[in-house]
Amino acid sequence: MTGRRVVITGIEVLAPGGVGVDNFWNLLSEGRTATRGITFFDPSPFRSRVAAEIDFDPQAHGLSPQEIRRMDRAAQFAVVAARGAVADSGIDLTAYDPYRVGVTIGSAVGATMGLDEEYNVVSDGGRLHLVDHEYAVPHLYNYLVPSSFTAEVAWAVGAQGPSTVVSTGCTSGIDSVGHAVDLVREGSVDVMIAGSSDAPISPITMACFDAIKATTPRHDDPEHASRPFDGTRNGFVLGEGAAVLVLEELESAKKRGAHIYAEIAGYATRSNAYHMTGLRPDGKEMAEAIRVALDEARMNPTEIDYINAHGSGTKQNDRHETAAFKRSLGDHAYRTPVSSIKSMVGHSLGAIGSIEIAASALAMENHVVPPTANLHTPDPECDLDYVPLVAREQLTDAVLTVGSGFGGFQSAMVLARPERSVA
């Protein structure tokens, strides 16, 4: 491995509660929630009728009518986020060799909304098994292959280097950024536009999570439906969104006088090889991912100031994760604030990982730890400091963020100040 270090120099977030980093950070730091009763379709047939939706007008965010027509909502998010991140970083990508600028976008479920809608049409409401190609929209292939998200982003920013979609379910957002970090470190590229996007709030997604009771049925109180680490938690709230980062090699970022949010100092992923949707309570493989990420960052567990948790709000996840923190950080887990922003913005599947990396970087930027909203009832199995309800001002120089997902994937990433002393 080369000595190249990778830093975040640009961030854009589209999250429930508002488009843009300022709206996002205000929501988190004020501990407000953006979950509500589903408005995208009639949710009454479903067990779970709550979601964290974005009020998003693609035209207002600079997409042309043709771009809007050919892109699924998640692709639209990705392009808007990518343009915003590049603008935030102040980087002039035309000054770079385009073959040394790449794109990775993570997505768990791709163009699910577009596929669901278009299927309904070509099958005439599910009546035709031999679906009718005469009714297919011309850009349906872009929905078939979520790689179209990365294609759109690459075109939007003029990148011609190695580009792909990373799709590891609910860890896609961390793994996409982790993949990009590896490409910069190994020297294949100078700049990566990396992040993730998902827009899964559609009938088919609600139905499949209903079937395994993964989402909360708490539709009588949608604003308080997402309750990570709370004793009354009973499933996650589906969300949507995107976050994209600009990643650069440290020295070159310094040379151009870029604002540096944080270094991505360590990243690792492991699998539990156990069950497609189930988790063993011991958190062993996530703990291993955390250990390796810290090792890559050459940091001790005690250097972590804040843990940005996966905290989905399912019974099994929050217990699993709490065990993983104790297993990997030892006593330091009890001394470290842990919070789940999913309590406020819901769980946007593949997108949330990058959104949580953005939240982690902003926590370092502002020296404020976002809270876990809706946490009123302690759970004896979740006995760490989850920063209930109210954000906390504290010196925050290093953050651990983690993800856990279907397929058994467990990922961990460490963000730190680049100027720290590296042993």
Add this chain to the structure above:
Amino acid sequence: MTTSVVVTGLGITAPNGLGTQDYWAATRTGKNGIGRVTRFDSSSYPATLAGEVPGFAAEELLPSRLLPQTDRMTRLALVAADWALADAGVDPENLAEYDMGVVTASSSGGFEFGQNELQKLWSQGSQYVSAYQSFAWFYAVNSGQISIRSGLKGPSGVIVSDEAGGLDALAQGRRLIRKGTRMIVSGGVDASICPWGWVAQLTAKRLSTSDEPSRAFLPFDADASGYVPGEGGAILIMESAESARERGARVYGEVAGYGATFDAAPGSDREPALRKAVEFALADAGIAPEDVDVVFADAAGVPELDRVEAQALVEVFGERGVPVTAPKTMTGRLYSGAGPLDVATALLAIEEGLIPPTVNVHPAEEYGLDLVVDQPRTAEVRTALVVARGYGGFNSAVVVRAAA
């Protein structure tokens, strides 16, 4: 000094052969696996041909509990992974806990499974949707299921870049091994030969509408008019050369180089980026164009795309400067399965010293390619270049070479 990464196991499920032996026996003799679609009635659609994997009896090869929760592509992938591990002589139980991971590519997930559940949703209601829908169709399913079936806890991943993704997955496998993981199960297996997948594929306007299996997929031919889609692919076992040496494994060859680029937006005046991907792969392998003994082409079968590929190869290797072949003319285009299958085929070509043919094609003179057609060509093959392109502008290239 970077770690040398080698391939020590192959698992193949292809339209012209199930298992490495059958596949190679068919491929070296030019046996075509393309035919009329049997999985549904394709007669009402403009395209009617596909490369289907024949005689795949999942119920005999996999535990019955896995069948209701898996799409066809996952069943094919699980079996290919079993075969690859067996071929490599690897029992993951004997490895340290995090020594082996899985990186697969997917282009469109478990699309047939998805169609069935969408049909239930819209015709019967949400409560009829399978509990397995939450993971059976998504792009990560093959990595997850292979990891669970074989107990692989090391670093894993899933790459989606349409037909280029399979090579990108192998490159990511190599990267993880270079970062310290001992072994990676990698490759890609795809299948979306169902009405819903068919209609989605038709919208790209690249499928051949010919109904003659020998005339439908003719890359680099003046009569090229699109491609035939197929299903299947290959799963490979990759490990560091040191690991292979230690355990005395049979080595098929080394994954020596990789390059990837992306095309500029449609309408741009920038040149196609494929040539750069090839040049990056050669540079990464530390070789010159004259060191390459054969090119396994992407072979889109779409005239504009064939022209771009031929031009890139001529610019790098000179006119008729290197033998070029497209065994995928026997299987159709396998999406994320294509690159790994071509890499496996290249390794088998190295082993036997024989370049498998491109079938049914009469090469158009204008392309300036030395296309290996009709008959296999005996040749000393030490180094092969494999090219794959994905819809939208993904270009990837991998160099494989005989073990040192």
